Amino acid sequence: MNQVHLNEEQFQDYAITGIADPGVMQHVAGCARCQMQIKAYQTLYSYIREAETPTLDFKTDDLIPERLPAINKEDSEEAWYLYGFLFGTVALLVAGLIGFWGTIRWVFMDITPFAIIIGLLLLSGILMTQSLEMYRNYQKKLTALNRKEIAT
Amino acid sequence: MDGDRHAAALLVRRTEKLVAQIVFKMLGNHPDRKDLTQDIYLKTFRYLPRFRFQCKLSTWVAQISYTTCLDHLQKYRPELTTISAGEELLLSNTCAQEIAGDIPDASQLLSIKERSVILEKLSTTLPPVYRTLITLFHKEELSVEEIRDITGLPVGTVKNYLFRARKVLKESLLNHYSKEDL
Numbered sequence: 001m002n003q004v005h006l007n008e009e010q011f012q013d014y015a016i017t018g019i020a021d022p023g024v025m026q027h028v029a030g031c032a033r034c035q036m037q038i039k040a041y042q043t044l045y046s047y048i049r050e051a052e053t054p055t056l057d058f059k060t061d062d063l064i065p066e067r068l069p070a071i072n073k074e075d076s077e078e079a080w081y082l083y084g085f086l087f088g089t090v091a092l093l094v095a096g097l098i099g100f101w102g103t104i105r106w107v108f109m110d111i112t113p114f115a116i117i118i119g120l121l122l123l124s125g126i127l128m129t130q131s132l133e134m135y136r137n138y139q140k141k142l143t144a145l146n147r148k149e150i151a152t
Numbered sequence: 153m154d155g156d157r158h159a160a161a162l163l164v165r166r167t168e169k170l171v172a173q174i175v176f177k178m179l180g181n182h183p184d185r186k187d188l189t190q191d192i193y194l195k196t197f198r199y200l201p202r203f204r205f206q207c208k209l210s211t212w213v214a215q216i217s218y219t220t221c222l223d224h225l226q227k228y229r230p231e232l233t234t235i236s237a238g239e240e241l242l243l244s245n246t247c248a249q250e251i252a253g254d255i256p257d258a259s260q261l262l263s264i265k266e267r268s269v270i271l272e273k274l275s276t277t278l279p280p281v282y283r284t285l286i287t288l289f290h291k292e293e294l295s296v297e298e299i300r301d302i303t304g305l306p307v308g309t310v311k312n313y314l315f316r317a318r319k320v321l322k323e324s325l326l327n328h329y330s331k332e333d334l
């Protein structure tokens with residue numbers, strides 16, 4: 001028989017897996033001291049596994065904030081950066097147009113009302129797609145709650 | 153609006169057990185428990201738009217729970233959160249290994265409630281972080297990598313803490329039974 005006792009790490013691993021090198025297994029089979037240590041770990045693990053799960057002594061509803069959707073939107077920093085950037089760009093363009101109207105007005109002289117309508121339609125289309133995209137992202141996150149990957 | 157509340161309630165129901173485990177292991181029977189749990193879910197809903205699906209949603213909620221509890225401990229009970237690298241968790245009694253008798257097979261007959269009480273008693277010597285890690289690994293059956301994601305501790309540290317915590321608990325267990333046998 002292998003005379004060397006198992007070390008602490010080996011006790012812990014053996015108690016979890018129940019497997020070890022043949023030499024180690026042989027030693028354990030004939031060593032009461034090592035057997036006791038392994039049994040102690042196995043008992044410990046079973047105590048932890050079977051321990052009662054603590055339960056929160058208050059209602060689940062208490063944990064859901066009153067202003068749920070507002071909270072979701074107000075703090076989305078990235079979205080605010082994006083909006084800031086878009087707004088800034090539009091503001092700069094408008095300021096540029098007003099400031100240099102005298103020099104660049106000829107560009108707009110030949111645009112027909114039809115082209116203006118098309119332009120406005122395009123712009124609102126882009127804005128709507130953007131908002132829809134944000135809404136879908138938000139829904140996607142909530143749908144994720146139904147996935148199995150969430151610990152039950 | 154109702155749909156959101158329904159989804160939120162679902163999120164809470166799916167994660168509350170894990171959150172409860174972390175809160176109880178980190179803080180014990182602390183009077184601020186309810187406030188902290190509310191705080192955890194408040195953060196969860198607030199930061200949900202930033203959740204990027206890099207990990208499971210439950211892991212992410214657990215991560216928020218752990219950091220919230222750790223922040224609270226560091227603020228009010230900092231002595232419970234400091235674990236120095238070479239620190240040995242010593243038992244107040246003599247080395248249990250040498251004096252312990254057999255763990256009575258009768259322990260198998262104890263009810264789950266009785267076992268839980270014994271385990272609770274044995275765990276009192278452990279720092280909150282150790283108690284949490286042990287529960288996440290052995291009770292919630294999370295992997296070391298998942299625990300790393302939740303706690304932000306390196307894998308090596310998680311393994312090291314688990315090793316030390318198990319050793320202390322095992323010695324406490326042997327001690328407990330040897331005393332009962334005397």
Ligand SMILES: [Zn+2]
Pocket residue numbers: 004005006027028031032033034035
């Ligand atoms: Zn041995």
